Amino acid sequence: MSVLRAAQPAVALKVSTRTKLAHPFLLLAGILLVALNMRACLAAVSPMVAEIQRTFGLSAAASGLITTVPVLFQGVGAPLTPRLTRRFGTERVVLGAVLTLGAGVLLRVLPSAVALYAGCVVIGVAIAVLNVSMPGLVKREFPGRAAAMTGVYSTTMLVGATLAAGLSVPLERALGGGWQASLGSWSVLALVAGLAWLPQLLRARQLPRTAAAGAAAAGAAAATAGPAGPESPAIEGLWRSPLAWRISLFMGISSLLVYTLVAWLPTILADHGMDRGKAGLVFAFSNLVQVSGAFLVPLVAGRMTRQRALAVSMALLNGVGIAWLLLAPVSGAWIAAGVLGVAQGGSLGLALAFIVLRTGSAAGAAQLGGMSQAVGYLVAAVGPVGGGALHQLTGGWGLTLSLMLVLAGVAAVAGWGAGRDRTL
Template sequence: MSVTRTQQALGVPVAPVRSKLAHPALLLTGIVLVALNMRACLAAVSPMVGEIQRTFGLSSTVSGLITTVPVLFQGLGAPLTPRLTRRFGAERVVLGAVLVLGAGVLLRVLPSVAALYLGCVVIGVAIAVLNVSMPGLVKREFPERAAAMTGVYSTTMLVGATLAAGSSVPLEHALGGGWRASLGAWSLLALVAAVAWLPQVLRARQERGALAGGPAGGLTGGVVQPAAKPIAGIWRIPLAWQISLFMGISSLMVYTLVAWMPTILADHGMSRDQSGLVFAFSNLVQVAGAFLVPLLAGRMTRQRGLAVLMAVLNGVGIAGLLIAPVSGAWVAAAVLGVAQGGSLGLGLAFIVLRTDSAAGAAQLGGMSQAVGYLIAAVGPVGAGALHQLTGGWTAVLVVLLVLAAVVAVAGWGAGRNRTL
């Protein structure tokens, strides 16, 4: 596209000359393939933990870190991302993060305990960068449909996780290389996503070249706009903390049940095969919640009722596990699936609905996901420790019920019709 210095100086809207690189189908394909990677390599490792434990002779506690470390480093890596996107551009940052993610997947399968955990760290940091970058990109590229597009990529993340969890063991048998071949194969998905995302990097380079020599700004729909300023004092704004707590405690409940729900059901007398099916069903229902709830959120000026509804559904599902863990397991799994998927989609939608620029969305995403994943990392370990201390799961489920009430309070604040 061509932009003259006079037009830039006067702030005159510029009609861009569209190139093939700017085609919406290319952008949507890139977003979907990147999103598929954002949970797949985490979900793929869960069925393999037992084999990894036997390979290296790890204790149960140490092997549990295989899933905890990436979550922890998603929280630690999130605040760095807005600086990276401001310096290098969101497109290049996403490309780099996808390539780093693929490298982390390969590092994790090397024949060394140190490489295993270092790979988990690299994967966590790469996912953190993608978690924070994507809401800003969606806000910038789809300003009128940001909530709906958030539903698309949050759904795609869960689809990727479901496919990875379900195909890890079949891949192990098909490839014949044990758990290393099965887990390492997911690096190919990262490579495919990187190739699909490359047109966005080239498009951004073309746009920067067209704007060379003009004042700092960005393009939205062909109009030159001033660069958005960062949100001042975001860590002191109550609304930002309400969104962060909604995401964080919701994620804590998700990761706690991801780690322990099948065990809770089995400890109450359900067969392990059936408990696994119930858990898989709950994950499948999450896909519907993650898609539909952001769509509803985008049609509302306030999302208070929707946020409280997700918290209530979480509470109902947890109460089902507490009162009737075997006879009511399928109903509890369905309710929890809607609540957990919906909470994920709504938390991501809050990032784009409560900000008025891509830079603001990236900044809020950095804060909310830093707080969120640091809180979430406590869940599985804390639940395990409480179970060991009390000898049962009642105390764990009661704590989760209390946390569902806290989520309702945070969601009531986060759902206000305000922007940062």
């Protein structure tokens, strides 16, 4: 059975397995550059959907798959990541994932619909590996500041998404190569992140094998140890734990709301008469506001023994933003974008914070991260394609937004349970 115990404040949590890789500044720079890539290539697509749709003659549902496929494969790839990190070490896995992400970005812009979706698959798997690897890495290297550092790297993810959303259309015009040149240019960011991560890989190779084995014995190897480290004990009964399922459901529904609007918000606004460039700016503004929520909410969560009110507040703000978008999609676009930005950034940061706050080790964080992100992204994958299909069926966005409003209420219930003062 899963064993629950009273949670300790995050600032008091100590895990004595820090490996002290490269210089802390290089480590932080590497983490932030990797995080910049983790949403940029998804957000960059949204202002380009109409152009891609015309290029390949896609239906609205098929266009939704451009966002759905990466999200779906985030769910499929997440459970495999702890095995990869046990076998190859977190440092190698992160480097391989970020370079694979760059390759997927390039594959996606080849002149073929098959290549488009194949690139989406590669991108989804790469992001899945990074999604699961990073919480364990942060918990290992910053054991006393795990919640704060979670806020820092989740904020950086959204900064990348903001830049991508705001620059997609200008890059299309500046590079003169259409949507392909605009989307393909983000592979450069992945290459830069790979180069910045090299010092961590080189330092990891220099660590004594006995240190890796010691870290494994202490319980962090499931997320971090190299080939020499034995497998650490699993959290018993994780997939039968109600707490783990509540965290997974909160992450899943919150992500579904995010990715549905990542796929369709500019299109929703454009369909109601807004200029495509302006719609892209509204979308970029929403991503920019998400930064504040993603940074502040995990910091607040780490100082609380229970986060129930915080989780419910984020779900309610999601509902308010969706309702505003439903009632006044053009005149209220900027207000809706601001409210949704706070809610979605805060929900993302809180969902990631739950992973470190509800576990007592890097190994536990990796396992819970694998489960919650597998379930969460499989749920989230329904959003973009489902929203597109409902739009195609009804000819409008009212039903899609109404169902999202209902799901915000379900997220509130799940968040109330996930915010209990317990750890796995």
